[in-house]
Amino acid sequence: MEPINWHSFFFLLFGALTAVFAVAVVVTSNVVRMAFYLILSLGATAGLFFLAGADFVGAMQLMIYVGGTLVLLIFGVMLTAQGPFISMKTGGGEWVLATIIGGALLGLLVKTAFSVEDWQGPAAVAHVEGEEEHAAALPAQSPTSAPIGLGLLGVRTDKLDPAKAELAPGMAGYLLPFEIVSVHLLVVLVGAAYLARTKKRREA
Amino acid sequence: MAEFFIETCGFPGWLGYLVTGIIQCVILIHVPLVGAMFFVWVERKVSARIQDRLGPTRCGGKFGWLQLLADGVKLLNKEDLMPADADKMLFRLAPYVSFCASFAAMIALPFSDGWVVQRMDAGVFFILAVLGLEVFGVILAGYASASKWSLFGAMREAAQVVSYEVPMGMCVVVPVVIAGSMDLVTIANKQAGLFTNWYLFHDPFTFIIFWVYFTCGTASVNRAPFDLAEAESELVAGFHTEYSGFRWLIFYMAEYGSMFIVAGLASILFFGGWNGPIPIADWLGLSYAPGATDWQWQGFLGNLLGCLNFVFKAIVGVTVMIWVRWTLPRLRIDQVMTTCLKYCTPLAAICFLLATLWTLSGVPFINDIAPRGVETATAEPEEPPAPPAVAALDTPSEER
Amino acid sequence: MDLLTQPVGVAHFMAVGAVLFVAGAVCMATKRNALGVLMGIELVLNGANLNFVALGSEYLRRDTALSLGADGNLIALFVIVLAAAEAAVALAITLNFYNNHSTVDVDRADDLRG
Numbered sequence: 001m002e003p004i005n006w007h008s009f010f011f012l013l014f015g016a017l018t019a020v021f022a023v024a025v026v027v028t029s030n031v032v033r034m035a036f037y038l039i040l041s042l043g044a045t046a047g048l049f050f051l052a053g054a055d056f057v058g059a060m061q062l063m064i065y066v067g068g069t070l071v072l073l074i075f076g077v078m079l080t081a082q083g084p085f086i087s088m089k090t091g092g093g094e095w096v097l098a099t100i101i102g103g104a105l106l107g108l109l110v111k112t113a114f115s116v117e118d119w120q121g122p123a124a125v126a127h128v129e130g131e132e133e134h135a136a137a138l139p140a141q142s143p144t145s146a147p148i149g150l151g152l153l154g155v156r157t158d159k160l161d162p163a164k165a166e167l168a169p170g171m172a173g174y175l176l177p178f179e180i181v182s183v184h185l186l187v188v189l190v191g192a193a194y195l196a197r198t199k200k201r202r203e204a
Numbered sequence: 205m206a207e208f209f210i211e212t213c214g215f216p217g218w219l220g221y222l223v224t225g226i227i228q229c230v231i232l233i234h235v236p237l238v239g240a241m242f243f244v245w246v247e248r249k250v251s252a253r254i255q256d257r258l259g260p261t262r263c264g265g266k267f268g269w270l271q272l273l274a275d276g277v278k279l280l281n282k283e284d285l286m287p288a289d290a291d292k293m294l295f296r297l298a299p300y301v302s303f304c305a306s307f308a309a310m311i312a313l314p315f316s317d318g319w320v321v322q323r324m325d326a327g328v329f330f331i332l333a334v335l336g337l338e339v340f341g342v343i344l345a346g347y348a349s350a351s352k353w354s355l356f357g358a359m360r361e362a363a364q365v366v367s368y369e370v371p372m373g374m375c376v377v378v379p380v381v382i383a384g385s386m387d388l389v390t391i392a393n394k395q396a397g398l399f400t401n402w403y404l405f406h407d408p409f410t411f412i413i414f415w416v417y418f419t420c421g422t423a424s425v426n427r428a429p430f431d432l433a434e435a436e437s438e439l440v441a442g443f444h445t446e447y448s449g450f451r452w453l454i455f456y457m458a459e460y461g462s463m464f465i466v467a468g469l470a471s472i473l474f475f476g477g478w479n480g481p482i483p484i485a486d487w488l489g490l491s492y493a494p495g496a497t498d499w500q501w502q503g504f505l506g507n508l509l510g511c512l513n514f515v516f517k518a519i520v521g522v523t524v525m526i527w528v529r530w531t532l533p534r535l536r537i538d539q540v541m542t543t544c545l546k547y548c549t550p551l552a553a554i555c556f557l558l559a560t561l562w563t564l565s566g567v568p569f570i571n572d573i574a575p576r577g578v579e580t581a582t583a584e585p586e587e588p589p590a591p592p593a594v595a596a597l598d599t600p601s602e603e604r
Numbered sequence: 605m606d607l608l609t610q611p612v613g614v615a616h617f618m619a620v621g622a623v624l625f626v627a628g629a630v631c632m633a634t635k636r637n638a639l640g641v642l643m644g645i646e647l648v649l650n651g652a653n654l655n656f657v658a659l660g661s662e663y664l665r666r667d668t669a670l671s672l673g674a675d676g677n678l679i680a681l682f683v684i685v686l687a688a689a690e691a692a693v694a695l696a697i698t699l700n701f702y703n704n705h706s707t708v709d710v711d712r713a714d715d716l717r718g
Contacts (some may be wrong), residue, residue: 003218003609004218004608004609005608005609005610005611006221007611007612008607008608008609008610008611008612009608011612011616011617012607012608015616015617015619015620018620018623018624019620019623019624019627022623022624022627022628022647023623023627025627025631025643025644025647026627026630026631026634030291031637031639031640032291032294032347033291033293033294034639034640034643035639035643036294036297036340036344038643038646038647039340041624041647041650042646042650043337045624045650045653045654048617048620048654048657049654049657049680052617052657052658052660052661052663052664053661053662053663054657054660054661054676054677054680055324055325055326055330056325056326056329056677056681057653057657057677057680057681057684058330059324059326059329059330059333060329060333060681060684061653061684062330062333062334062336062337063329063332063333063336064684064685064688065646065650065684065687065688066333066337067333067336067337067339067366067369068336068366068688069646069687069688069691069692070340070646071339071340071343071362071366072688072691072692072695073639073642073643073646073691073695074340074343074362075359075362075695076639076642076695076698076699077639078343078347078355078359079699079702080639080698080699080702080708081347088635088636088637088640088709089636090634090635090636094633094634095634098630098633098634099630102626102627102629102630103626105622105625105626105629106622106623106626109618109619109622109625109626110618110619110622113614113615113618113619113622114615114619116614116615117666118614118665118666118667118670119613119614119615119618119664119665120613120615120666121610121611121612121613121614121615121616121664121665121666122611122613122663122664122665122666122668144325145325145326145386147673147674148674148677148678148681151674151678152678156674174678174682177682181682181685181686184686184689185685185689188689188690188692188693189692191693191696192692192693192695192696193696195693195696195697195699195700196695196696196699196700199703
């Protein structure tokens with residue numbers, strides 16, 4: 001038997017967790033359990049990010065998405081999960097239609113993904129009896145977060161000399177989007193706080 | 205270790221890795237388990253002395269150190285209660301979510317130079333992120349208990365933990381900025397040598413930031429004076445009111461595990477981690493020779509001393525948390541939020557700014573009295589990757 | 605057992621991303637609870653994020669020079685941040701709706717129907 005590629009094994013594990021819990025979110029009708037399955041699904045997605053070598057994005061996913069956005073969602077669920085709203089079922093006809101269209105879309109996406117030769121994976125590993133060979137030319141270690149940090153400041157250390165000269169202006173850093181997103185978050189903070197404020201009762 | 209099993213003992217490849225993984229998991233899980241036992245004993249003794257009494261003195265001789273074992277046996281034998289209205293699956297799952305979050309943060313916590321389960325480039329970030337996931341166990345426990353006191357306690361605790369993540373993140377960034385890396389092993393190695401190299405003494409703002417971090421860390425693990433989520437006098441027991449016996453024990457282990465991690469993080473970021481006040485290991489020659497790759501007993505012994513040093517510092521940190529708990533009165537929830545938003549966050553932000561300016565401007569301070577000692581042999585994966593080498597991607601990382 | 609012995613590629617990650625995306629889309633379409641719709645949105649954004657990270661990874665392709673590199677990770681970062689912002693606003697709207705109509709059933713949100 002060929003030796004197991006542990007990276008693939010863990011990818012299958014986390015991928016299965018993600019997919020199963022995502023489908024569980026759709027199938028459950030209890031809103032609190034839906035939120036819990038969503039947490040597990042997004043946590044497993046963070047694991048997939050780590051497996052793809054994106055340590056920083058994985059940690060960001062755990063901290064911001066799972067630890068921030070989903071806590072917010074759970075708060076919302078707790079505040080509105082009263083009695084009849086915990087479990088609301090949808091009609092059967094809608095389910096059938098959604099499943100058919102969803103299934104068609106899924107088939108299309110998966111087929112397209114597997115049709116590109118370059119995306120099949122690094123060169124298939126050939127195993128000679130008694131020794132292990134690894135795919136050639138894989139990077140020796142995970143990329144550090146320094147290029148990401150510097151990219152956000154406008155310095156692209158990973159694209160110092162672009163292959164084509166006319167593409168150079170497009171390789172600018174992400175400083176402007178970074179500032180825009182900061183202002184965007186401030187606006188969202190103010191807006192959400194205003195929208196969800198407790199209204200003063202008018203005197204009767 | 206896996207190679208040892210595969211080559212020396214002749215196990216097939218997958219079995220060697222499996223056994224290695226299991227052994228490392230067992231070693232690591234003893235940290236929260238035995239740690240919880242030890243810390244609860246410390247807490248009971250320290251709190252007893254503060255209250256002018258003795259604490260456990262019967263179980264295990266004069267000092268009662270086996271009291272916790274007896275308590276564990278008692279808790280295992282308790283009746284397993286569940287409220288009738290509770291959501292069964294979530295009620296059962298909640299303690300384990302909390303414990304898993306607390307335990308998963310140990311993946312990135314180094315105990316000595318290179319002694320870390322997975323050396324991550326964004327180690328500090330990962331630990332903060334995973335510690336913030338503990339709040340889900342609390343919320344689920346509060347909701348699934350079908351009791352409004354539990355729900356109140358859970359909501360307050362969730363609000364508290366999430367709010368204190370902000371100043372804690374800012375506090376943690378200061379040593380990261382000084383060290384230039386988020387890798388915990390690198391941060392601690394840069395504080396090698398005499399204790400004057402510790403980041404605590406790098407500039408007065410880092411000194412202030414340490415105290416802010418300690419406050420925020422205490423708040424984020426819900427220890428007094430920030431523990432109204434478990435306030436015995438107000439909410440019965442908050443979110444774990446309905447939990448008894450073994451399930452409560454899991455919550456308790458999660459809490460002490462998190463305390464250990466927060467204290468350990470403080471010791472690495474501010475107190476040099478495994479680098480002692482005086483570099484004994486270097487003076488005795490107990491370090492790896494630079495460039496050596498095989499196992500050397502001197503290096504191993506030096507690392508072991510460092511590990512004991514680190515654990516000692518973390519224990520001191522936890523003892524200070526215990527001491528503070530039994531000394532200060534509990535804060536109300538609005539006082540907790542005020543402390544976070546009006547005191548800790550602006551203080552952390554201002555000190556962060558000034559500490560960065562201090563580092564940039566190059567003003568000297570105590571750190572320069574005795575510059576860093578000998579460079580350790582641990583390779584720092586900060587340089588850009590070497591020309592494409594054969595990757596060892598399918599071998600799980602292991603402790604060196 | 606080809607999947608276990610051969611290294612996985614971008615296509616495998618995209619397949620998982622496709623499952624997330626379709627689950628999110630079906631969730632958005634079929635749930636009656638407004639918060640359920642919100643969870644569908646989160647799933648969709650995560651499916652897209654998985655795609656970005658997979659295309660940006662250097663380990664998953666035959667020709668590593670074609671990977672997006674830091675661009676993929678940075679775009680995924682921005683998506684995470686913007687998804688958080690959008691979830692906050694959507695939750696504020698939902699809570700406002702709940703305060704005014706005492707229900708989170710989206711089928712009841714038909715005040716503007718002509």
